[in-house]
Amino acid sequence: MVDNGFSPAAALKAIEADEEEYRTNICESTLYNYIYRGDVFLILSPEHLREKGKRHSEKHPGREKKAARTPRGENIEHRPDEINGREAFGHWEMDCVVGAAGSKRTLLVLTERLTRTGIIMPMRDHTTASVIRALNRPERKYGKNFRELFKSITVDNGSEFADCAGMEKSCRRKGKRTKLYYCHPYSAHERGSNENMNRMIRWFFPKGTNFDEVTGKDIQRAEDWINSYHRRVLGWRSADTAMRECLAQAD
Structure with missing residues (x-):
């Protein structure tokens, strides 16, 4: 996650895909909890999470704009x-x-x-x-x-x-x-x-x-x-x- 920019979920799935084996296995929610606790990993912290919240789009009903130009296709x-x-x-x-x-x-x-x-x-x-x-x-x-x-x-x-x-x-x-x-x-x-x-x-x-x-x-x-x-x-x-x-x- 630190070196390659993987999300916690993607990192766990990459481990599965590579068939790597560890003495301890954890789920995605546990990994997030460990990261935000701040006392488990020496280097990994919330600052390494590229997306720290859910994306959302803001919609404004009735405020649709017209295109600046007519599409050519x-x-x-x-x-x-x-x-x-x-x-x-x-x-x-x-x-x-x-x-x-x-x-x-x-x-x-x-x-x-x-x-x-x-x-x-x-x-x-x-x-x-x-x-x-x-x-x-x-x-x-x-x-x-x-x-x-x-x-x-x-x-x-x-x-x-x-x-x-x-x-x-x-x-x-x-x-x-x-x-x-x-x-x-x-x-x-x-x-x-x-x-x-x-x-x-x-x-x-x-x-x-x-x-x-x-x-x-x-x-x-x-x-x-x-x-x-x-x-x-x-x-x-x-x-x-x-x-x-x-x-x-x-x-």
Whole structure:
């Protein structure tokens, strides 16, 4: 928990997954109690817990705002139930994590809805052209398999995602490479998995980070950690494990 940033629950599940054996076994609630008691562990303390309380979203009925611009693509209301219900692999959510004021580089973050697999790609600036160039990278990497791995991508109404046709267009052949859906304005919960991944990224790169000074190795380290983290929502599997299982079933 201290060295790798695991939550108490994730640490216990990692022990189970690695089949490590100890003379004493404790449950999650007992571990939390020991941490907050402060007289059990030499180093571990409540300060090492990254999330110290339950997350909640504040809702204001009747105060819905309108989008600053009309979405250039299909609204999320038309997204098939298969995607909404997380029933199939290959449907992603996408957003940007920006750096400190004055820094140009931005992170493009993709999260697969079923497995929560994350991809973090640095971009040289926060523009539509950079988003398209970033999406070209995995398409060139996966070639003809890209369309099966990235069947759809859900985004918000940010200016960097205004070029729907450009993001959907294949850089390898004629036609589309994926399908874009746009969330309702000011509805971050419609990209919930993506928002959660953004929070995890901020553990590595807090607000105010200058991404001009962050290396590719630093970004890859964050991505690897996030994808290897044991998650309750995945039955305490990691996103890497869930992804491998989905790909194995597809074969």
